[in-house]
Amino acid sequence: MVQARRKGKSEPLVRGEAVVRGVLAATLREAARAGYHGLRIEDVAALAGVNKTTVYRRWPTKQELVRDALLSIAGAALTVADAGSLREDLLAIARRIASLGAQAEYQGLYRLFVVEGGDPELVAIVRSLRTSFEAVPRAILEAADRRGELAPGVDPKLLFDVLGAALNRRLFFEREPLDEAWLQQLVDLLLHGALARPRTSR
Incomplete structure (x- = not known):
């Protein structure tokens, strides 16, 4: 201590x-x-x-303290070295969120936002963190774009919003484990979609 x-x-x-x-x-x-x-x-x-x-x-102020505390946990989840592919970068983030989600503090913080999320001070905290949160997705997507992995017009914020929403639903609503096979299925669905590819004629 x-x-x-x-x-x-x-x-x-x-x-x-x-x-x-x-x-x-x-x-x-x-x-x-x-x-x-x-x-x-x-x-x-x-x-x-x-x-x-x-x-x-x-x-x-308490608001400044809580903001920095949330920024520290977000940094732990979102700080990812370039793994060489967008898939591996997304999987690395998903694995870190899965690890955090197993901790009582993270679960308590999620309940806090569910119960008190409309509080003006908490809303202001989330808004002030948005720039920091969006910097990591932007950097990952820029690296993927340089590697030629991205389709035109991909919205990095939307991609990461969907990733986070799926992880939180599985953790806190369905109470199911975030095992490796499920994480890979989620990332592949985000990257490749659910529609069958059209067959090319010979």
Whole structure:
């Protein structure tokens, strides 16, 4: 557990990457447990093992803290090195989301958005994260386009929206495992569609 540090006038906003990671991880756990409205900075600080003033120095509001915490989990899910093909990139993202979906914190956060998703502060958080979320799909699709894999007019946001919706439905509504065979079926359906290819005449 990260230990609390003594306050001082020359102290940085938050010392050390380990402290930042600890606070963000504690925020995710507490938000999953208590919900957005029930989340208190004091509880996050206690869970992270730091003084609450340490948290307030870097994140003056709960909204800013939750935003950065959600950005950290999104980054973990969406950061993918170029695997050499669009199929492998999509599978890598799907596997990471499947791994996160097995964690209690991720499931709690999903329930949070289902129950409190219409809250104006949460809506503002999601909107502020949109640019960060869309950067990864754009980069993956640009790499695929350079390799000549893409059909003209493909919308990267729509492709990733459908991928995420299918994964969340399987995880949280159907309560079914995201096994490797199912992930591959999903990605292949997204890439190749359900319609039979027209036969070419000889």
